[in-house]
Amino acid sequence: MKAIVWQGTNSVGVETVPDPTLLLPTDAIVRVTSTAICGSDLHLLDGVIPSMEKGDILGHEFMGEVVEVGRDVRKLKVGDRVVVPFNIACGACDPCRRGLFSACDNSNPNHRMAEALYGGVSGGGLFGYSHMYGGYAGGQAQYVRVPFADVGPYRIESDLRDEQVLFLTDIFPTGYQAAENCGIVPGRDVVAVFGAGPVGQFAARSAQMLGAANVIVIDRVPERLAMAAAAGCQVINYEQEDVLIALREATGGRGPDHVIDAVGMEAHGHGPGALVDTAKQRLKLSFDRITALRWALLSCAKGGTVSLPGVYGGLIDKVPMGAAFAKGLTFKMGQTHTHRHIGPLLSRIEAGEIDPSFVITHRASLDQAPDLYRTFRDKHDGCVKVVLNPWA
């Protein structure tokens, strides 16, 4: 089959690789009908997330049709049309039973690697996202092996198009969870979203769905800000305005009640702090650049929430913890517990509350994917979200 393969830092290619097979009786094989490139794939592309190996198949946002199931699979059947959460969860451990699917104890076969880095515990496995997260082959391919087939895949029975449900696998629940983590008081709270990429777009619309009095989106790319403005958000271009002053003015000096950092460690900032971050990241002294996080802590209102859906990989420094402490902020963060959001969010799509396909700017075949990785990375051509058809 054809697949997008990581070939080394800043190099992905289309390769012909063996078709996946069932490795365990609880596995299924899914024929991928649509897959997407995610912002966090860019952390793999530029080598910021460690433990990639040449030949790894990328991709963690995908959906398709079940073509084979293992003998212990009970609920999923051949022919089912499914969306598959980007994180892999066992469904049986304590975190899974509490709905904390991304924190699954059991799904990462390389738990040693994550434990060494992350304080003796590992999160669950992820599709196509480095060996630290299990080394599972990803879904930017014609077929994919799906472990724990009765736990992850969610059956789509309505006739919604792929493009309307594909993002239930990652960026929609990720943006939604970021907004939900804020504990928005409807009609009262103002939410600021740093980063108008795909997750930021869904975070902003989710904050609106959850009743935020106002949603302010901060970015520097005009097309992305226009997309947020089209949804009724207030926008700030940080290259044209002083963000902290603009947010104070927009909130009567209080600051936003909740701030979502939908940028994560790849923040491009200005000033000496940002330059030092970039240099240290290049030298592998630090994984993360944190301009957006600094702005989040400095701008957030007293008693507010700082919600972090953006990926942080390692250590960060020069965090204004004094501001966070003085204002009594709450931090909420972590990988998305995708499994628990799919059903409720699908209902919202079916009810016409949101059509997630608004975010798509580029459609392509797998063969065009390497070029589109670069287009997406460089934010050229108004690129916000790329959907790939593995059979085009």
Next chain:
Amino acid sequence: MSADRPTTNPTDPAALPDAAPEADLTETGTAHLPTLERSVMGSVGVALMGAGLRSARPFQKLVLGGVGAGLTAMAATGRNPIAAALKIRQTGQGEVLVRDAVTVGKPADVLYGVWRDLAGLPRLMTHLQSVEVLDDTRSRWTVRAPTGTVSWDAQITADEPGRRLAWASLPGAAIENHGEVVFREAPGDRGTEVVVRLAYRPPGGTVGAVAARLFGEEPAQQLRDDLMRFKREQELGFAPTTEGQSSGRAAHGGQA
């Protein structure tokens, strides 16, 4: 009394006729060097430093001198900084202590039953080759070692069904060791906390333990892996894997 460190053994002593008094499993910090080890290390260190200083080759001078100075310092201070850096911990008797814990979503008596079936332990612990049950309390353990296999006899020193199992090697063991597994109910319906403490005297003292660690034998990591394997076996019935999955490596004839 804290639930995790029972100080009494409620099992009828008559059931454990040969039971030696239980050895301590309390941690006292990172490795302190026994006196003999210190004096050997001191003389080797001084000799190496001398050889280093005499050597005409600058690289050799540096390496021998450095290692020699290190050993001498270790001997002088009575501390093994390499052992400390490698987090090799010790009991009050100078043994190497390894401890870890895992929470498993099953009742304590079920998990206790799995451990009490000593002959089945090699399924939990991959470095164990076999455990041969000799009688009610005695068993023969065989482990894989870099040099082949090593065997010793062990005896159960405490057996509290559903709560705790302790054992100790019998005199003459190649690797003197003892340990315990404690099973205690996790708060809030989360199953059972399984706590393991193992103490052993590595051949070669703390230097031996450091050498073993540097050659890839890491008892702490082995125990961690064993506990995770146990948890997954109990909660899932299998271990997750990516072995044999498709990749761009397989396409080039390499390992998938």
